[in-house]
Amino acid sequence: MKQILSAALVLLCAASSATTVKPLSVEELTARSTHVVRARAVESHSAWNAAHTLIYTETRFTTEENLKGTAPSTFTVRQIGGSAEGYTQKVSGVRSWRPGEETVLFLRPSETNDGTYAITGLIQGNFAVKRTSTGTAIVSNGVPDVTAFDTATGKLSQYGGASMSLQELKRRVSSARLQ
């Protein structure tokens, strides 16, 4: 769509503030990340920590293309939340991956310094890759990208966002690396 969201869609301060996360541009995500990688999920596993207070999900990826830095051929992303031993812990917006899912990840080392990585911006550094019937790869991280419709005026307002072609994302990451 990128079209009409709702009749109440008059304001939408898209880029200024957020209640859970503050939208980051591709350039900001790149600057805050040690690695930017196009990768494919292999498997996920959730388990309690040693203190049995938090559940973490670790997902193993294979590197398909390095856009910033050089990631290992396989690496692991560690996220809070998951299901284990009859319990589920969750943080809204934190998304897991299914085996085979292709994604572009903006990464930084986990606080645990155990060789695993965290997603930059909690959820924002996770761009799902979708391929159209013509083969074009589209990436999106779900950050605001909308055309708002004001029923009072009948006008459409455009907002820039984070849904783009994979080619465009790679170009912007490359440019940001040079800044």
Add this chain to the structure above:
Amino acid sequence: MNEYRRLPRTTLWLIVLFILASLFFVVRLITTPKPVYSAQVQLTRNGSGAPSPDHWDFSSFEVTYQFNTTVGSNIPSGSSAAVSAVQHAFATWKSAPNASVQVSQGANTPLSAPAFDGVNLVCFVCQADFAKDSSTLAVTLTTTADAVGQDTKHNTTSRFAGQILDADIIFNPAVQWVTNGRPGSNQEDLQTVATHEVGHFFGLDHSAVVRAVMFPFGGATLTTLSYDDLAGLMQLYPKSSPDFATGKISGTVTFANGGGVFGAHVFADSTTNSSPAVGGIRKSTIGALTAPDGTYTIIGLPPDNYTVGVEPLDGPVTNSNLAEYAPAYNQSSVQTNFNTRWH
């Protein structure tokens, strides 16, 4: 719940353009209630694999929230102001009409890390992995039981899948917070963010309605609930004697071949300039997502005239923002291969 009598009682057909293949979908509104939730609530899959809405059982054990009142220099107005802002956020949800939530403030705690420990922690200087990432303002971590009989940490056992047992609200100490509702550049309003996070505390997920508190990318200051937020709350914690009557709209969104559209955002929007039914609640669109068979129910509609629309979740709120929804139905993602249509 009372039905609103002016709502259409018979079938209403909506035609949705299938953008990719230039086919048409048919959206049929029917009067039979279907098991899809208005606004969006967090879901946990029960033992049979069916999604169960996350919520507290206030009769199982006393639900309290406890502050670690320590604040850093990132909250220049100080600890009392920070605590007050969060107290106001809880009060906003507790005083919502048509819903019954029973939560109170407990004793302060020295704890500083989120954990499933029987303490519903609210803290401003916490040990969390996102602390060095100022783009994440706050998170709420909830722990739910996947089945009956799980230890609740309160000398009881869980009564249903999806029962919330613990919820911790963690504010990022790397963010510059204000408590006066007037954030400047590179500042955030604490009560605004707290109001959103308390919604998660009660089991609400992100909403695709832009003016809802539970919309994941809100404006600078937003501390009052919308119709959409209220619809989510009253569905989880219905009041035995509602403060005002509301209605509902149920229906099915299908492709032209009859197959249900999963994860379509269906929303009801007032066509009048009527005032909100109750003070303190903002008038807004009320939305719902469709189940795998395309069915949906929008509840909590105050008496009014409405149009109904359906749109794909492809921005600004997407499948990524409602991370639990598709897995709860054992689906990989919501369907977005259709175009928005108003009726």
